[in-house]
Every structure is written in structure tokens, then in C-alpha cells.
Amino acid sequence: MIELKQLTKQYGKPGRLTTALSGLDLSIQKGEIFGVIGHSGAGKSTLIRCMNLLERPTSGEVWVNGINLTALGKKQLQNERRKIGMIFQHFNLLSSATVFDNIAFPLRLCNTPKSKVEQKVGELLALVGLEEHRHKYPAQLSGGQKQRVGIARALASDPEVLLCDEATSALDPQTTDSILKLLLDINRRFNLTIVLITHEMHVIQSICDRVAVIHQGGIVEEGPVTEVFLKPRHEVTRDFIRNDQLSDGDPFTTLSGQPNERTVKITFLGAKTYESTLSDVVRETGVTFAILQGTISKIKETPYGQLIVRFEGSPESVNQTVVQLQKQGLDVEVSS
Amino acid sequence: MFGLDFSMVDWQEVYTATMDTLRMLFASSLFAVLIGLPIGVMLYMCARSTSVWIRACYTVLSFVVNILRSVPFIILIVALIPVTRAIVGQSYGVLGTIPPLVIGAAPFFARLVETALNEVDKGVIEAAHAMGSSTRQVVWRVLLPEARPGLVAAITITVVTLVSYTAMSGLVGGGGLGDLAIKYGYNRYETEVMIVAVVLMVVLVQLLQMAGDRVVRHFTRK
Numbered sequence: 001m002i003e004l005k006q007l008t009k010q011y012g013k014p015g016r017l018t019t020a021l022s023g024l025d026l027s028i029q030k031g032e033i034f035g036v037i038g039h040s041g042a043g044k045s046t047l048i049r050c051m052n053l054l055e056r057p058t059s060g061e062v063w064v065n066g067i068n069l070t071a072l073g074k075k076q077l078q079n080e081r082r083k084i085g086m087i088f089q090h091f092n093l094l095s096s097a098t099v100f101d102n103i104a105f106p107l108r109l110c111n112t113p114k115s116k117v118e119q120k121v122g123e124l125l126a127l128v129g130l131e132e133h134r135h136k137y138p139a140q141l142s143g144g145q146k147q148r149v150g151i152a153r154a155l156a157s158d159p160e161v162l163l164c165d166e167a168t169s170a171l172d173p174q175t176t177d178s179i180l181k182l183l184l185d186i187n188r189r190f191n192l193t194i195v196l197i198t199h200e201m202h203v204i205q206s207i208c209d210r211v212a213v214i215h216q217g218g219i220v221e222e223g224p225v226t227e228v229f230l231k232p233r234h235e236v237t238r239d240f241i242r243n244d245q246l247s248d249g250d251p252f253t254t255l256s257g258q259p260n261e262r263t264v265k266i267t268f269l270g271a272k273t274y275e276s277t278l279s280d281v282v283r284e285t286g287v288t289f290a291i292l293q294g295t296i297s298k299i300k301e302t303p304y305g306q307l308i309v310r311f312e313g314s315p316e317s318v319n320q321t322v323v324q325l326q327k328q329g330l331d332v333e334v335s336s
Numbered sequence: 337m338f339g340l341d342f343s344m345v346d347w348q349e350v351y352t353a354t355m356d357t358l359r360m361l362f363a364s365s366l367f368a369v370l371i372g373l374p375i376g377v378m379l380y381m382c383a384r385s386t387s388v389w390i391r392a393c394y395t396v397l398s399f400v401v402n403i404l405r406s407v408p409f410i411i412l413i414v415a416l417i418p419v420t421r422a423i424v425g426q427s428y429g430v431l432g433t434i435p436p437l438v439i440g441a442a443p444f445f446a447r448l449v450e451t452a453l454n455e456v457d458k459g460v461i462e463a464a465h466a467m468g469s470s471t472r473q474v475v476w477r478v479l480l481p482e483a484r485p486g487l488v489a490a491i492t493i494t495v496v497t498l499v500s501y502t503a504m505s506g507l508v509g510g511g512g513l514g515d516l517a518i519k520y521g522y523n524r525y526e527t528e529v530m531i532v533a534v535v536l537m538v539v540l541v542q543l544l545q546m547a548g549d550r551v552v553r554h555f556t557r558k
Contacts, residue, residue, distance in 0.1 A: 052466055054462060054465060054466055075470075078468040078469070078470055079468060080468075081465075081466060081467065081468035082467065082468035084466070086463070086466040086467075088459060088462075088463060090459050091459075092457070092459035092460050092462065092463035093460070093463075094460055094478065094481065094482060095457070095460075095482060095557045095558055096481045096482050096484060096555070096557055097481070105464075105467065105477070106467045106468070108477075109467060109468060109469055109473055109477075110468075137557045138557070139557050139558050153467075157467070157468075163466075
């Protein structure tokens with residue numbers, strides 16, 4: 001659906017160039033929710049603004065729905081942009097227009113007949129749950145309501161892609177969750193491709209199918225959220241996950257074991273999370289264990305668990321336990 | 337009181353002067369806004385262009401505006417006499433003062449427009465571009481409506497400034513309240529006439545400012 005090829009963006013005058021993106025490649029599939037996470041200044045905002053050419057890349061190509069946007073003229077680009085919705089961190093609503101007029105804005109741009117506008121805006125107001133606020137001005141709404149107006153406005157022109165530029169970063173946690181739920185609902189209902197950038201791992205974990213981690217203008221890690229989240233390979237990714245879990249120190253790497261002890265990290269994914277595999281195996285091998293740290297939660301709809309446990313027993317039986325767990329399809333990593 | 341005798345005031349003359357002032361004010365404000373608004377929009381747009389040539393145009397336009405604004409109005413009236421004659425056919429009277437008033441006030445108003453447009457949230461303009469708006473649509477549907485309170489305030493300031501400009505029109509026989517105050521009150525020591533003229537101008541400015549503020553409040557949604 002979206003294809004970025006060798007995207008490079010530099011700012012400033014020759015001699016004093018800052019590189020925001022350097023030769024970045026990215027491919028986003030139709031109908032998926034794709035998240036881009038990165039620290040501020042990593043280039044994520046530039047990246048998403050390049051997808052509808054609000055920011056023109058210095059070099060490289062942007063393909064959306066089979067069309068090379070970078071090769072289009074002004075007029076054609078305007079037409080293509082109408083098929084790409086966008087929502088913003090600060091909502092960017094017209095303060096001089098009512099909720100109704102804000103949502104009608106994209107429709108009126110292409111001279112949609114009045115009755116059609118009335119009908120479409122009515123549908124959208126119902127979709128985002130703001131029917132009773134249609135005559136209010138943005139200043140009279142809460143942050144979450146403003147973002148709902150933003151979403152309705154972005155959907156008015158029936159786009160194929162929705163770009164979310166830090167769409168929940170200005171909202172409180174509860175409102176964030178309700179907006180994320182709405183985005184997920186829209187994604188399923190219209191099979192709409194959603195690209196979102198954020199600095200919150202929580203956002204990625206709640207609704208994204210795939211994620212890319214951006215650092216210093218390049219993508220350092222990319223893949224299904226479950227994979228990247230449970231088996232982070234890059235330091236930056238680990239940073240995000242650590243911050244999200246608010247743990248101080250990882251017992252897996254910091255604890256030194258006694259001769260008869262082994263610290264292991266067990267990862268459960270999917271239905272296995274709720275099975276009694278661990279207790280079944282230790283009963284069989286006669287090993288005892290203590291849980292040092294653990295999480296059991298969900299990534300989007302997939303349950304997962306990650307436990308750091310210390311096994312105590314003879315070296316053979318501990319080894320046997322590890323092998324048994326792996327046979328049951330769990331991912332087991334043994335601390336060295 | 338204070339040895340003033342208002343029975344000496346020729347009220348017919350005061351009425352004529354008031355009407356002259358209002359006519360000059362209305363015509364010059366109208367044209368100053370009609371000419372200044374597009375120039376202000378142009379200044380705003382050119383300053384933001386990525387093209388080197390358009391930014392060069394901005395520098396030139398900005399320079400011309402600055403020159404017109406730095407010439408004292410009294411000099412402008414005299415210097416513009418040939419231009420005035422070419423436009424309205426006469427360089428004296430109420431009609432003869434309108435072109436210099438417009439040329440004096442339009443650049444001033446254009447700068448105020450530019451400032452008002454600068455106040456518009458950049459994010460909203462960006463959102464309009466993202467939705468596929470053309471430049472024309474951005475100006476008409478985003479920039480001008482969003483800047484409306486600022487634009488009304490700019491019009492108020494310009495009209496009030498024009499009130500004091502019209503006072504100088506006496507130089508070319510333009511008449512009006514300012515002229516009345518100088519001719520009778522200052523030159524002929526008829527303090528009463530001067531007081532009446534000045535009070536009327538104060539009342540006029542007060543009314544204009546109040547009306548302007550009211551409209552600004554009406555359009556403000558923040």
C-alpha cells in the first residue's frame with residue numbers, strides 16, 4: 001500500500017546539512033496497522049510527513065497505492081492527497097468553523113453537493129459519537145473530542161490510508177485508549193490502512209500489527225509487534241520496552257546464580273500463555289522454581305507472558321526442564 | 337463657563353464638516369481595505385514561498401510598502417497631486433483627498449493583514465494541504481476565515497488612523513472636522529469651534545473602536 005524507496009531528507013543549507021532520514025526503505029501492507037516508534041528527533045515525524053509529501057524528500061520515492069507521489073505535478077498531488085487522511089497531535093481543526101463544518105471541509109474542497117455533505121457528515125458524526133456536538137466550535141470540546149473530529153474529517157473523503165502523526169500524544173491515558181479503540185474499529189470496519197508514529201510503546205502494543213523502530217534517521221528493527229516486543233534485538237527497542245514496563249534492573253542479566261541454580265527467561269505466546277505447561281514440567285522433573293519477574297498481558301489481541309524464573313535442582317534435572325519446556329513450544333533463554 | 341460661548345458656533349458648518357469627514361473616511365477605508373488586503377495576503381504568501389524568485393518579489397514588495405509607510409502623510413498629499421488629478425480629475429476638495437488617503441493607508445493596512453495572517457496556526461494550514469487543498473482554497477477557506485478577528489481589528493486600527501489623516505486634508509481644501517478645528521479654532525482663535533470639532537472626532541473614534549471590538553468578539557472562537 002505504501003512503499004518508501006531510499007528515502008532521504010536533509011534540512012538546511014549545503015555545508016550545514018542535518019540529515020533527518022537517510023536512505024530509508026519501508027513497505028506497508030494494505031489493511032494493516034503499522035506503527036513507527038522512535039525517540040523525539042529520530043526522524044519519525046519527518047517520515048510520516050513524507051508519506052503525503054507535506055515534506056518533500058531530498059531524494060528517494062514515495063509510492064502510495066501504486067502511484068509514485070514524488071513524480072506527480074501539483075494538481076495531481078492534490079488529488080492523491082484527498083485519498084490519504086491525516087490526523088495530528090494538536091488536532092489542527094479550524095477554530096473558526098463548527099464541528100460540522102470542520103468535518104465537511106474535505107468534502108467541500110471537491111464541491112460535493114450539499115445534500116451529500118449533510119448525509120456523509122451525519123454518518124461520520126455517528127461513527128465518532130459526536131452527534132450532539134455538531135454545532136459546537138473546537139474550543140468548546142475536550143482533547144479527545146477534538147481528535148474524534150480530526151478522525152471524522154480525515155475519513156470524510158473515504159481515504160485508503162490514514163496517517164496518524166502522534167495522534168494520542170497530547171491526550172491523557174484514558175482518552176488515548178478510547179481513541180486507539182476507535183482507530184482499531186475503523187481499521188476493521190473499512191479495511192483502512194493505518195500508519196501511526198508514536199513514542200509510546202503502549203500505543204504500538206495496543207493496536208499495531210507490525211512495528212518499525214526508527215533511530216537516527218534509519219530503521220533499526222522491523223517486524224510483527226509480538227516478535228519485536230518479546231525479542232527485541234536493538235538497544236533502542238529494548239529501551240522502549242524497559243521504559244514501558246517501568247522495571248528497575250533486569251534480574252535476568254543482573255543476578256548471579258549459585259551452582260545449583262539457573263535463571264531462565266520463558267516466553268509464552270498465544271493460547272499457551274494460559275496453559276499450565278510450567279507446573280506440569282516441573283512436577284515431572286522435580287525442579288523447584290521462584291518467579292523473579294513476570295508479565296502476562298496482551299499485544300493487540302494476542303496474549304503473551306514473559307517470566308524470569310530461577311530453577312533449583314540438580315544440573316541434569318534443570319537441563320531436562322529446559323528441554324521439556326522447549327518441546328512444549330515455549331521460548332526459553334538460559335542466563336549464562 | 338471658562339468664558340466660552342458656544343452660541344457663536346455655526347452648527348451648519350459643523351454638520352457639513354462632519355459629513356465631509358465621514359465621506360472621506362468611508363471611501364478611503366473601503367479602498368484601503370480592498371487594495372491592502374490582497375497586498376497583505378501576497379506579502380504573507382511570498383514570504384513563505386520556497387522559490388527564490390518569489391522571495392525576491394517579497395523583498396521588493398516589502399520595500400515599496402516600507403517606503404510608502406515612511407513618507408509623512410502631509411508630504412504624500414502634495415507629492416501625489418499629479419496622481420490624484422489623473423485618478424479623480426481634481427486634486428482638491430473631498431474627492432481630491434481620497435487617493436492620497438488610500439495610498440497612505442493601504443500599505444499600513446497590508447502590514448497589519450500580514451501580521452494577522454501570521455497569527456494563524458500553521459498546523460491548520462498544513463492540515464488543509466494534507467487534505468488536498470489548492471493554494472487558492474487555503475487562502476479563502478482557511479487563512480482568511482481563521483484570521484477574521486485579527487483582520488477586523490486591523491480594519492478598526494486603519495479606520496481610526498484614517499480619522500487623523502483626514503484632519504490633514506484641509507491642506508488641499510478637503511474640509512472635514514480636522515480642517516474646521518485648524519481653520520476656525522487655531523487660526524481664528526475660535527476655541528469653541530475647535531472644542532466642538534475635537535469632541536466630535538473623539539466621539540467618532542470611540543464609536544469606531546467600540547464597534548470594531550464588538551465585531552472582533554463576535555468572531556473570536558478561542
